[in-house]
């Protein structure tokens with residue numbers, strides 16, 4: 001049998017068995033594909049770091065399928081966490097809270113906090129339920145590279161190191177979840193993503209801090225990240241003959257992108273994966289509008305071009 005399977009009762013059951021016995025499974029979520037392991041099994045989680053080539057001090061998000069699953073993971077679930085979970089879960093929002101002793105420190109990269117998210121993708125939820133344990137699950141890319149939003153984007157090295165891949169088709173959101181620290185006040189976004197700052201501020205009825213997090217609170221904030229193999233260069237206007245992403249009519253080697261932030265985010269990684277496959281030296285990307293709704297897209301483009 002191929003490692004890559006469609007979701008069915010049998011393959012979901014198999015995924016659960018693999019995860020409970022310490023293996024790795026690639027799982028579709030609504031944001032990007034993730035590499036899942038039992039979050040309570042330090043040896044299984046260590047395999048994720050090896051498969052990705054990821055530094056040990058960059059913590060993982062723990063994924064749950066029901067709100068009752070947060071209890072054992074955290075020492076303190078404050079009113080803000082409860083409000084945001086109620087409003088945005090299941091969905092692309094990750095909450096950083098104080099971690100309990102049940103969460104191995106390999107998951108939190110040695111921090112006293114843990115990041116938790118309830119994904120919305122039905123296959124992701126079924127896999128978590130089938131495993132019967134919370135799942136540590138980073139994006140299923142090699143460290144610093146582009147995240148996969150389709151199974152065809154998976155790196156050969158990642159494929160080799162996992163036990164099973166569940167194909168769920170293209171991911172709906174297309175960029176990673178928004179990570180927000182709900183321990184420190186004022187609240188701060190550590191990584192913009194699928195839920196916008198405006199949506200969170202509307203739910204909380206107050207503004208979030210707009211100053212960037214310090215490195216100790218957010219160890220995963222590398223300047224370069226989410227990058228194709230080609231050098232990515234931001235430009236005001238894509239000229240004919242330049243390979244890249246445009247808002248205008250696309251010529252050969254170019255891809256026309258939607259002028260709407262959610263639709264753009266949904267297709268961004270796929271577009272970059274497609275262009276990268278042609279092995280260009282440079283991929284040129286037209287700078288999207290500076291409006292706040294484009295924050296996650298700007299963050300990924302800035303990091304990919306660093």
Ligand code: TXA
Pocket residue numbers: 029031032033034035058059060061092094096108111113114115117119137138139140175176177178179190191217218219220221
């Ligand atoms: O959408 C997503 O969040 C995807 C899907 C698979 O769920 N997962 C994902 O995981 O993007 P990963 O590991 O690629 O990114 C997790 C981010 C990193 O920037 C990491 O530093 C941050 O979350 N993070 C995790 N735990 C943290 C903590 N305790 N404190 C601060 N940041 C944390």
Ligand code: MG
Pocket residue numbers: 138139147
């Ligand atoms: Mg990642």
